[in-house]
Amino acid sequence: MPLYRDDAIVLRTQKLGEADRIVTLLTREQGKVRAVAKGVRRTSSRFGARLEPFMVVDVQLHTGRSLDTVTQVETVGPYARPICEDYGLYTAGAAMLEAADRLVEAEREPAVQQYWLLAGALRALAQRAHAPALVLDSYLLRAFAVAGWAPSFTDCARCGEPGPHHSFSVATGGAVCSRCRPPGSPAPAPETFTLLAALLTGDWDAADSSDERHRKEASGLVAAYTQYHLERTLRSLRHVDRTPVATVAPPPAPTTPAPTRREA
């Protein structure tokens, strides 16, 4: 397969040499692929803007000895711009990309569900469908479920005793009944359990109408769950901007900036 084509999400980019980049892609059919994008840091490159993190692209690659080479790129989901123009979206999105990179460990092993999950979450983020922290937490819970670590927020994660229950145990996998509860397990608000269950199942009506207080508590539990299941910590999680989305004033009308030249 010297030349192949696939849909892909750009997870990360690293500088290579003078003007090239190595791009890590999560492709729909081939799983994770690392490829060289030649000359993309130069002015004349047609690819540069399309091979940025958060972009969903239709890409053609040439199989190489160690790394493949990108030969063509078309945009499918132009999410980079809207995401990096809002700091909350950017930091939530970066945590999603890092989580995907970590959950899909092996290269060239198809991870179709992870692909669709991430593509959907990036679209929701870029379109501001929901609060960025909710999109991130929902994505993390569902990506873990796909990876085989599905948490339970209603029935007891250990014995299956029908819930709701009061305690939460990261190590056990979510809600725990009073008999299975390890000592020292926190007892989040019942609404937090409801929110977590809504985020896991994609019940957005319930999630969108949740309180800031319960969102914060849920985020804390999702972060603990994430760090517990990934061997190394997710570095971008501590950078997630949790400033509540305030009613943003419209941007000021463009004015003429001050002259930059000052005659000597």
Added chain:
Amino acid sequence: MYEGAVQDLIDELGRLPGVGPKSAQRIAFHLLAADATDVRRLVDALTEVKARVRFCEVCGNVAESERCRICADPRRSDEVVCVVEEPKDVVAIERTREFRGKYHVLGGAINPIENVGPDDLRVKELMSRLADGVVQEVILATDPNVEGEATATYLARLIGPMGVTVSRLASGLPVGGDLEYADEVTLGRAFEGRRVVGR
């Protein structure tokens, strides 16, 4: 693998940015074959740069004394500060001869996946420069890629409420590219056409 000193040199060269094992080997053998005086000049330049060059205490640019040449220049305006990621971006913008204000070098861009947040950059230093009200405009000239845009977004949100005009270089710059690769005409035009993003 080579014997002792040669392998040590290859290893050291291989740690430089953009130098792979093959290039490291090529450079090492070039140096081995080179004239002793040429090699001495290189050694002197390396020693000199570590001994003499430091970072400007005002803007973070490379400097040979406490303040860099630009910060020490009384003919340059203190009212406009251009924020860039790296010292090499200062060089790129100086080439345009379009800008007569001062700079602020952040030391990188916000990149959560690489564990670089606002606190890892010279953001606090920038905010304290703006505190006395002398600066009227901040031009955000971070790279036109995702990390650079996100850094500009963050800074605009932070600086906006201080009553300082915040502007961003105009589009026309290669998106996804590095600022240093933009030719001076394009970069100059981007300066002229910069847009206000916050006030």
